[in-house]
Amino acid sequence: MPARPIRVKFKNELGISTTLPAGEQYLRLLGGGRDILVLCPGPEPHLCAPLLSGARRVFVLRVPEFESRMPASWPGSVPPEWERVPMEAVPALLPGMRVLHYTPATRLLPSVYAPLLAALHPAPKVRRPADVWLPCPEKGLIVPELEDAAIALGLRPRRLPAAIQTADLVRALEEEAPGLFLSVNFHGLDPWGENQSLLEAAGVAVAVWCVDNPFHLLTGQKNLLWKRLPLFVTDDWFIGPLRSLGADARHLPLAVSPKYFAPGAACPSGRDLTFVGRSSFPDRDRFFAACRIPESLIREAGDLPGRQAHFGWWRDRLPDIPLWPGNDVRILGLGAETASAAWRRNCLNALNASTELTVIGDDAWRSLVPGVRLLPPVDYYAGLSDACRRASFTLNLTSLLLPRGLTQRHFDVWACGGFLLTDDTPGLSIFPPDLTRPVTFETPEQAADLPAALAAAPKRKDELRRAWQEHILTEHSYVRRLEVLLDAVRA
Numbered sequence: 367m368p369a370r371p372i373r374v375k376f377k378n379e380l381g382i383s384t385t386l387p388a389g390e391q392y393l394r395l396l397g398g399g400r401d402i403l404v405l406c407p408g409p410e411p412h413l414c415a416p417l418l419s420g421a422r423r424v425f426v427l428r429v430p431e432f433e434s435r436m437p438a439s440w441p442g443s444v445p446p447e448w449e450r451v452p453m454e455a456v457p458a459l460l461p462g463m464r465v466l467h468y469t470p471a472t473r474l475l476p477s478v479y480a481p482l483l484a485a486l487h488p489a490p491k492v493r494r495p496a497d498v499w500l501p502c503p504e505k506g507l508i509v510p511e512l513e514d515a516a517i518a519l520g521l522r523p524r525r526l527p528a529a530i531q532t533a534d535l536v537r538a539l540e541e542e543a544p545g546l547f548l549s550v551n552f553h554g555l556d557p558w559g560e561n562q563s564l565l566e567a568a569g570v571a572v573a574v575w576c577v578d579n580p581f582h583l584l585t586g587q588k589n590l591l592w593k594r595l596p597l598f599v600t601d602d603w604f605i606g607p608l609r610s611l612g613a614d615a616r617h618l619p620l621a622v623s624p625k626y627f628a629p630g631a632a633c634p635s636g637r638d639l640t641f642v643g644r645s646s647f648p649d650r651d652r653f654f655a656a657c658r659i660p661e662s663l664i665r666e667a668g669d670l671p672g673r674q675a676h677f678g679w680w681r682d683r684l685p686d687i688p689l690w691p692g693n694d695v696r697i698l699g700l701g702a703e704t705a706s707a708a709w710r711r712n713c714l715n716a717l718n719a720s721t722e723l724t725v726i727g728d729d730a731w732r733s734l735v736p737g738v739r740l741l742p743p744v745d746y747y748a749g750l751s752d753a754c755r756r757a758s759f760t761l762n763l764t765s766l767l768l769p770r771g772l773t774q775r776h777f778d779v780w781a782c783g784g785f786l787l788t789d790d791t792p793g794l795s796i797f798p799p800d801l802t803r804p805v806t807f808e809t810p811e812q813a814a815d816l817p818a819a820l821a822a823a824p825k826r827k828d829e830l831r832r833a834w835q836e837h838i839l840t841e842h843s844y845v846r847r848l849e850v851l852l853d854a855v856r857a
Contacts, residue, residue, distance in 0.1 A: 580599050633754070642726040
């Protein structure tokens with residue numbers, strides 16, 4: 367009767383306890399050569415013996431992060447004839463050597479083993495420093511703008527699938543290596559750092575631009591390797607908390623692409639107002655399925671008159687919730703999204719009672735803003751600019767998931783010839799105060815008063831529109847943003 371497998375409790379590099387799977391089926395032999403390097407033998411080193419048959423010499427890598435988590439008896443189970451080697455000896459050993467690996471270890475300690483396994487792959491046949499790889503969903507935003515910006519800077523963009531498989535990335539890197547792998551919202555980077563390690567081993571610069579709440583995005587990262595990447599965020603509130611985790615966080619706001627929001631006919635001079643947007647967080651119920659927020663905090667947030675109940679406010683009220691790792695941070699997100707929904711609803715109802723309001727969005731708005739004129743959604747790249755030009759005013763309501771954030775509306779509406787009214791978010795500090803002050807509001811009541819006041823001074827309104835348009839097109843293009851990102855990565 368075969369011996370029962372050993373069950374070892376093991377804390378992974380994020381501090382989460384798991385049971386090590388045991389059995390020879392978890393051992394994998396890679397490469398060719400007469401010598402074998404055992405990267406990780408697993409909980410039962412004796413199971414490696416059949417795969418080591420015929421090897422001239424057997425080396426075993428000393429990994430303190432693995433050994434310190436194993437039972438006190440484990441070191442004695444490693445065969446004494448295996449030659450122990452430190453991590454710094456691996457680069458000289460790997461060429462021409464086979465590798466034996468306990469595969470679960472890669473997801474237990476990805477920052478240790480993912481780079482080692484990535485180093486086994488051959489170097490790219492061709493290096494193309496002017497190429498930029500952009501992983502993205504089929505209809506992902508921002509990437510078309512980045513493609514155009516790259517071309518304007520003399521670079522060659524190439525799209526990749528958002529969830530590109532490691533095997534597919536290996537094949538792509540064997541043929542050629544780009545100068546930059548630019549991930550928007552961690553697209554193209556798997557939870558375990560394997561794709562990141564492959565890119566780094568191939569000499570490819572990797573950067574991430576988070577255009578949504580970065581802590582929501584980080585719930586998908588199960589490794590420590592992401593902390594090595596330059597992490598650009600559109601909302602500078604997140605820089606401090608991210609750096610406290612050891613991240614290399616930098617501020618890079620959104621921008622505009624004149625290709626999609628080219629200057630056109632100026633908006634009319636009436637009092638009508640258009641809002642374009644969803645009624646709720648995309649895939650909200652699934653994302654927040656396990657989250658619960660205290661009713662007392664919901665009531666406290668509801669009593670605030672403006673944007674105060676943002677993600678940072680919830681962080682202050684629930685300081686014991688970890689920002690990372692794990693999914694608990696979504697509790698803060700649910701609080702901010704709940705408050706954000708109330709903020710949007712209150713502003714739209716106040717405006718619907720005071721002016722001619724049109725909402726372009728989904729059917730849920732009918733019950734949220736009774737009596738509102740509702741039009742179906744428009745395509746961001748094909749129809750939104752025309753909708754902004756047709757409206758006397760376009761409304762922006764910034765999500766409370768971004769304490770100091772901006773949205774695309776802050777750039778796109780002005781660029782194409784529209785006139786934006788927006789809630790007063792601290793992110794507006796990147797613009798001149800004399801431009802932001804006349805077009806912002808802090809409460810639903812202030813929002814309701816703005817259209818009439820501006821419509822009563824059409825000359826002043828047009829002067830503001832022209833000044834905004836010139837400023838946005840001159841200072842806030844995606845070409846400029848990509849230049850900043852490239853300079854930071856090169857440095």
